[in-house]
Amino acid sequence: MSITPEHGHEPGDTAGSDLALREGENTVEKFPNPGFGPHRPRRADVDPAANKRAERQVVALFALSILGTIGFVVAYFALPPGETVASMRTSNLALGLGLAFALLGIGLAAVHWAKSLMNDHEKAEDRHAQRSSDQVRAEAVAVLKDGAQDSAIGRRGVLKGALVSSLALFPLTIALPLIGEVGEDWNVSKFKRTLWAKNKKLTIDPTGRPIKAADVTIGSVVHVIPEGLEEAEAPLDEKAKAVVLLVRLDPRDIKSEQGEGWSYDGIVAFSKICTHVGCPVALYEQQTHHLLCPCHQSTFDVADGAKVVFGPAKRPLPQLPITVDDEGYLVAQSDFHEPIGPSFWERLR
Known part of the structure; x- marks a missing residue:
């Protein structure tokens, strides 16, 4: 497509009727500027x-x-x-x-x-140089x-x-x-700890029923909370920090843990709080042992200490050390060994 001068006019001549738009065999005369149509006053202009x-x-x-x-x-x-x-x-x-x-x-x-x-x-005005006079x-x-x-x-x-x-x-x-927020509780150290403690039973969320190791089959996933959560001073706040995802693998599939002896017979427990921005991680793929965060697709390998294998998260999901008591119930060995969640005041990410 090209614009060519006609009737002896030089390039740059703005005579609309003398410029033709040529495309292949067709030649179309450039139409004149129609200008503005008649102005129609609004009712507020005349009344x-x-x-x-x-x-x-x-x-x-x-x-x-x-x-x-x-x-x-x-x-x-x-x-x-x-x-x-x-x-x-x-x-x-x-x-x-x-x-x-x-x-x-x-x-x-x-x-x-x-x-x-x-x-x-x-109103209309012609284009001009960027810096006006x-x-x-x-x-x-x-x-x-x-x-x-x-x-x-x-x-x-x-x-x-x-x-x-x-x-x-x-x-x-x-x-x-x-x-x-001024005058509120600024004691950030309380976010370093959750309700998990030594011998605290793992219970099913939301019923609060204690769970035995024998109840968890290979490939199954259980959402758990600490026993006695409803008796806490602020149960919703504590639950937001303490929620855990329990997964049972074939012990032979476990590549590594974050601490020695932190799992029990292939059962591992990790914080559900994504280490990116804190969304709940709950999508488990049994064949790959991957946990997916639905918010930004951070992916963690449960079989390898919940290390990040994809996505924007920068660190693994914190692992909860677990074992069983004399009755076969799953219990925590301690609290998480590092703060849960995306970031922390004392941590550089």
């Missing part, structure tokens, strides 16, 4: 009542944003997450709705303002001032107040949760 109504609608949308922010603040203090799933669900729902209305109000108000109150005349730059500043004047924000006191109020209050939805 003062409609203009005032549109302004009130924009103010109402900004007011919706303000109410959303206030609702977020009230929910933050009146509906703390608590220790139960129901209280956490209620708190998150209230905070989410408050944040949604705070953002939605600002967004809809800005769009409605632009579509109904600001200048809607189409001083005269053009001065004209651009003048255009910006004209735009501010055209929006009539200076003459619309209620609208301006609603805009400023909604934008001023909205940052509370971001700052308040951060400020609220």
